Amino acid sequence: MESRRKQFGWILTVAFVIAILMGPGPGMLLVNRPTAHFGLPDLYVWGLFWYVVEVGIVVLAYFFVWHDDAPKSE
Amino acid sequence: MNALPFQLTAVFAQSETTMAEGVDKLGFMPYIVLVGYLALLLALGVFGWMKSRGGEDDYYLAGRDQGWVVTSLTIMATFFSSFALLGAPGMVYRDGVVFALFSLNVPVGGLTVYLIGGRIWKLGKKYGYVTPGDLVADYYDSKYGLRILVAVAGFLYAIPYIVMQIQAGGIVSQKLFGDDTFATGAIVLATITTLYIMIGGMRSVAWTDVIQGAMLIVGMLVGGFAMLLVFDGPGDFTHRVATELPASSLTAPGNSGIWVWTKTMTLVVLASSGSMIQPAQWMRYYAARSLTALKRSAVIFAAVLTSCFLLGVMLIGLAGQVLYPLQFEVAVTPEEKAEWQLLDDTPIHSAFSVSQEKVAIQWEGKARPELRDQDFAHLKSLNLGPQWNGSIDELEKSFNDAGTRPSVVPHPEVDEDPSDRKDFDAIILVVLNEKLPDALGSFGAIFASLMIVAIMAASMSTADSNLHSLSAIFTRDVYDQYIRPKASEQERVWVGRLIIVAASALAVGLVIFGRQEKGATETVASHYDLLHMIAQLGFVAIAFTAQLLPMAIDVLYLRRGTKAGATAGLFFGLVGAFLFGPLFGMLADGSGLGILISLKSVIKALGTGLPIDGSAWGLMLNIPIFILVSCYTKSVDPVKQQQFADVVKGNS
Numbered sequence: 172m173e174s175r176r177k178q179f180g181w182i183l184t185v186a187f188v189i190a191i192l193m194g195p196g197p198g199m200l201l202v203n204r205p206t207a208h209f210g211l212p213d214l215y216v217w218g219l220f221w222y223v224v225e226v227g228i229v230v231l232a233y234f235f236v237w238h239d240d241a242p243k244s245e
Numbered sequence: 246m247n248a249l250p251f252q253l254t255a256v257f258a259q260s261e262t263t264m265a266e267g268v269d270k271l272g273f274m275p276y277i278v279l280v281g282y283l284a285l286l287l288a289l290g291v292f293g294w295m296k297s298r299g300g301e302d303d304y305y306l307a308g309r310d311q312g313w314v315v316t317s318l319t320i321m322a323t324f325f326s327s328f329a330l331l332g333a334p335g336m337v338y339r340d341g342v343v344f345a346l347f348s349l350n351v352p353v354g355g356l357t358v359y360l361i362g363g364r365i366w367k368l369g370k371k372y373g374y375v376t377p378g379d380l381v382a383d384y385y386d387s388k389y390g391l392r393i394l395v396a397v398a399g400f401l402y403a404i405p406y407i408v409m410q411i412q413a414g415g416i417v418s419q420k421l422f423g424d425d426t427f428a429t430g431a432i433v434l435a436t437i438t439t440l441y442i443m444i445g446g447m448r449s450v451a452w453t454d455v456i457q458g459a460m461l462i463v464g465m466l467v468g469g470f471a472m473l474l475v476f477d478g479p480g481d482f483t484h485r486v487a488t489e490l491p492a493s494s495l496t497a498p499g500n501s502g503i504w505v506w507t508k509t510m511t512l513v514v515l516a517s518s519g520s521m522i523q524p525a526q527w528m529r530y531y532a533a534r535s536l537t538a539l540k541r542s543a544v545i546f547a548a549v550l551t552s553c554f555l556l557g558v559m560l561i562g563l564a565g566q567v568l569y570p571l572q573f574e575v576a577v578t579p580e581e582k583a584e585w586q587l588l589d590d591t592p593i594h595s596a597f598s599v600s601q602e603k604v605a606i607q608w609e610g611k612a613r614p615e616l617r618d619q620d621f622a623h624l625k626s627l628n629l630g631p632q633w634n635g636s637i638d639e640l641e642k643s644f645n646d647a648g649t650r651p652s653v654v655p656h657p658e659v660d661e662d663p664s665d666r667k668d669f670d671a672i673i674l675v676v677l678n679e680k681l682p683d684a685l686g687s688f689g690a691i692f693a694s695l696m697i698v699a700i701m702a703a704s705m706s707t708a709d710s711n712l713h714s715l716s717a718i719f720t721r722d723v724y725d726q727y728i729r730p731k732a733s734e735q736e737r738v739w740v741g742r743l744i745i746v747a748a749s750a751l752a753v754g755l756v757i758f759g760r761q762e763k764g765a766t767e768t769v770a771s772h773y774d775l776l777h778m779i780a781q782l783g784f785v786a787i788a789f790t791a792q793l794l795p796m797a798i799d800v801l802y803l804r805r806g807t808k809a810g811a812t813a814g815l816f817f818g819l820v821g822a823f824l825f826g827p828l829f830g831m832l833a834d835g836s837g838l839g840i841l842i843s844l845k846s847v848i849k850a851l852g853t854g855l856p857i858d859g860s861a862w863g864l865m866l867n868i869p870i871f872i873l874v875s876c877y878t879k880s881v882d883p884v885k886q887q888q889f890a891d892v893v894k895g896n897s
Contacts, residue, residue, distance in 0.1 A: 187356070195346040196510040205492035210483035212495040215559070218345030222551050225352035229547045237359055237540050 180236040187228050194221030274694040275421060282698045283437050286705070289452045293445025304446035304738045305375050305717045306532040311451060316533045317542035319451040320358060321550055322458035322706035323525050326406060327413030328783045329461065330700045333554060335670035337562020339571070339653060340499030341490060344562065346509055347516075348554040354517030355547025361522060362530035362539050364801040364893045369531035371892045376714075377527045377793065378722040384800045384889055385808040385881060388726065394815050395796075396722040399524040401789035401819070403711040403718075407748060409783060410708035411435050412756045417700050421674065428757045434701065438709050439749040442716075443742045447532060450709045457702035462549060464699030465557030468673075471692060472564040475676070475684045482560075485567045494566055500653040503856075511861040516784065519791030519860055524718055525710035565672035568680060569656035673700070715748050716741035785826045788860035792818035795864070795871050801893055804886045806871060809878035814871025822863030824848055 192198055194217070202213040209216060297303050311319070326332075337344045365380065374380045377399065382392035411431045418430020441449045476482040491500070498504040520526070533539050654660075659675050660668035677696050681689035720741040725732060732740070792815055799806040806814075823829055825848060833841035852862075880886075890896075 191349070191353075191510065191513065194349045195506070195513040197506050199346055199497055199506050199509070203496050205495040207483070207487040207495075210480065210487065212342045212487060214496060215342045215345045218342075218348060219555060221346075221349055222352070222555055225349060226548045226551065229352060229355050229544055232356075232359075233540060233544045237363075 176236055176238075180232070183228050183232050183236060187225065190221050190224045190228065194218065194225070274690050275697050278691075278694040278698050279701065282701070283433075285456065286437060286441055286453050289456070290441025290444040290449040293441070293449030293452055296448055297445060299735075301375060301721075301734050301738060302373070303448070304741070305713070306528060307447040307451055309370065309532055310534050311529075311532050311538065312534050313538035313541040315451050315455055316529065316538040317545045318458035319454035319710075320526060320529050320542050321546060322454035322461065322702075323529065323710040324354065324520060324546075324550070324707075325458065325461045325703050326707035326783065327410050327700065327704040329553075329558070330465065330673060330696075330703045331413055331416065331670040332783065333558045334562040334565065334673040335668075337559055338565040338569075338655070338659075338672040339669040340501055340504060341494030341496075341566065342559070342563070343497045343499045343504040343509070345555055345559055346497070347504070347512060348551055348559070350513040350517040351551040351554060352547040353514060354521045354550075355543045355545075357518045357521035358530075358546055359540055359543035361518075361797055361801060362526070362533075362543075363536055365527060365530040365797075366533050366536060366539055367892050367895070368801075368889065374531060375528070376717050376721045377522075377524050378718065381796060381800065381811070382722075384885060385811055386885070387808050387812070391808060391812045391815070392722050392726065394812060394819070395793065396718050398789050398793055398815065398819060399714065399718045399722075402523045402786045403525070403715040404748070404752070405786040406711045406783070407708050407715070407752045408755055409786075410704040410711075411749075411752045413704040414701065415756060416670065417674065417697060417704075421678070421697065431753055431756050434704060434708070435749045435753045438705050438712065439745055442709050442713050442745055446738075447528075447713060450713050451532070453709065454706050457706035460695075460699045460702045461706070462553055464696050464702075465553040467557075467692070468696055468699075469557035469560035471681060471685070471689075472560045472676070475564060475568070475680045482564065482567075486563050489570075490563070490566055491571070494571075500571060505856050508856050508858055511857040512784070515791045515794075515858060515860040515864070516787050518794060519787040522793050522797055523714075523787075523790040525714035528714055528717060529710075561673055561676065565659075565676055569659050569672065569675065572654050572656060712745050712748055716744040719744045784858065784860075785828060788822035788826050788858065788863055789819060791860035792822060792863050792867050795868050799871075800889065804881070804890060805875065807875040807878040807880050810871045810873075810875030813874045814867045817870050818863040818867025820863075821866040822859050825852060825862035826859035 199214065199217065202217045204213060206213050211219075298308060302308060333344070336347075368374065368380055372380075372383065374383070376396075378392045378395045381395050382388065385391055411434055414434030415427040415431035418433075419427040422430075441453060445452075473479050473482050476485065487495070493500045497506065497509065530539060533542075654667070655669050655672070658679075659671050674697075677693040681693045683689070685692065720737045724740050725737060729736070795814055795818075796806070796811045799811065824844075829848070830845050833845040
């Protein structure tokens with residue numbers, strides 16, 4: 172159980188790094204043009220998409236990776 | 246260089262109303278809401294004092310008993326500075342949609358709350374730490390050097406942030422109630438904030454943060470929504486953004502040219518994590534009741550705060566660009582100026598200060614009727630016209646002269662000072678004053694007043710946290726270590742209160758002095774420039790605390806570094822962040838010393854070759870030096886390493 176939790180943690184870490192590289196990183200160059208989709212500029216839609224991805228990763232980590240081991244106080 | 250085929254901006258003289266006049270549209274509403282809000286803060290200060298149990302743990306950490314609602318809101322309110330409601334809309338107004346990508350720094354901050362904050366909380370609960378210096382000095386067994394350096398990093402973060410917030414209070418007051426109220430606004434903000442921190446300590450700070458944090462979240466989101474009402478609905482808004490803004494406002498690197506992907510990505514990774522590791526946040530991790538409180542705070546921070554920027558601030562800034570189009574300036578030679586004066590009966594200096602050596606270009610690019618044939622030809626070749634939405638890069642190319650990149654300036658109704666138009670941050674106040682009451686009637690006036698109070702809340706919630714942490718750092722890391730090691734807890738708390746008063750007074754003096762002396766000398770003018778752009782000041786501060794990251798990661802995760810390595814890494818990291826930030830450039834220019842100016846040139850060349858944030862430059866020195874020195878110096882006591890490992894892994 173613990174090893175699966177750690178494995179999932181690593182998967183989420185890699186996914187988050189990819190989200191950073193694609194969102195504000197070099198991935199932005201893929202959509203860096205003054206055109207619009209859904210009525211919104213492409214770069215804005217790009218930012219909203221990676222926001223959903225990043226928050227999704229944080230929520231998954233909250234439910235499946237982070238646990239509440241507290242120290243005993245002295 | 247070609248003559249400019251644009252109408253000169255005689256429009257400077259045509260601004261319909263000043264903002265101070267514009268506040269008339271809001272009536273007495275801002276005064277009523279502001280007074281009510283300030284009275285509530287003072288009441289919470291008194292309530293916090295009544296609930297206090299005395300002692301340092303209570304004054305600085307509210308008895309380490311803050312639940313998840315208070316923890317999440319106080320963390321968010323501390324993070325939300327005047328940058329959130331003044332600087333960020335100003336940045337969107339200046340640079341356009343690329344800010345959406347910078348907003349992705351906030352989920353990184355959410356992760357930091359749990360991954361760094363959670364382990365800091367565990368160690369704080371086990372060993373009773375109050376400041377970052379307590380933890381670091383205990384682990385590395387450093388009584389002097391490292392503790393002091395960590396304290397210096399904290400000071401370097403807290404002082405600019407306090408100055409920035411107090412300045413924001415002055416700006417809000419000035420823009421709303423007239424130029425002569427800048428000092429009053431700054432003093433009122435500083436005084437009220439100082440009072441409630443002194444009375445109730447962390448408990449009052451956290452409770453006021455709850456009110457302020459909630460106001461900010463609602464204010465930002467509803468502010469974005471209200472922008473849609475200023476237009477004819479979301480469809481009209483998005484259509485006008487997509488068709489009326491220049492291409493450089495819809496793409497990276499933005500109008501100012503700074504948001505290249507290397508800079509954006511390094512800022513996204515380091516701005517939030519650097520900000521979330523600053524002393525005031527670090528102390529909030531200690532103050533949480535449980536790890537669950539921090540876990541929930543991390544998720545709320547990432548989800549809610551990012552949406553405030555993406556759906557609130559973005560809409561405000563973009564609406565500002567549509568309603569108050571940007572203008573662009575280019576430098577011109579005296580010969581060109583003389584030539585232009587021959588072209589037009591209107592002398593250039595009547596439109597813009599001659600001493601500025603600049604001519605402003607209206608974004609609409611309306612051609613002068615008396616343009617010569619060759620100017621019309623040039624206009625045609627550039628495909629310019631009232632609806633031109635090419636990029637600033639095209640504009641730059643049209644001059645065929647490297648180094649004359651046009652600079653972007655706000656619309657004259659946003660910054661009314663024609664000799665020094667840099668104040669993009671005022672866009673939200675202009676929109677609130679001028680557009681909301683017209684669009685929404687009396688509801689608009691109430692809403693605009695609440696937004697103005699939210700801006701004050703943003704400033705106060707950050708100023709209080711930083712003043713409070715500054716006081717803790719001074720008493721625990723300096724006074725208790727070097728000045729009076731045998732001082733009682735009660736004495737230290739009182740010294741902390743005096744520090745809060747002194748720091749507030751110093752910050753108020755700096756802000757007011759900088760304002761009054763504007764333009765008196767080059768040095769002071771440069772100093773004023775630094776104060777002028779709120780966001781800029783924030784990035785300077787973050788670059789310093791980001792240097793704590795390698796050490797924190799070592800203590801909390803790796804435990805391979807040594808005291809000497811951590812000390813050397815932090816020292817050179819701070820030096821690097823200073824050299825590659827705007828402070829050093831201003832210092833070099835002000836000093837006039839050849840060696841400093843030469844060094845500045847070298848640093849500028851390096852920065853041009855690798856355009857990353859100053860915090861990343863600092864870390865590029867910090868991390869290798871930390872690792873290298875750690876390889877050859879005495880390691881931390883293995884028993885201590887094991888103790889820390891057990892605590893952070895939950896085995897102890």
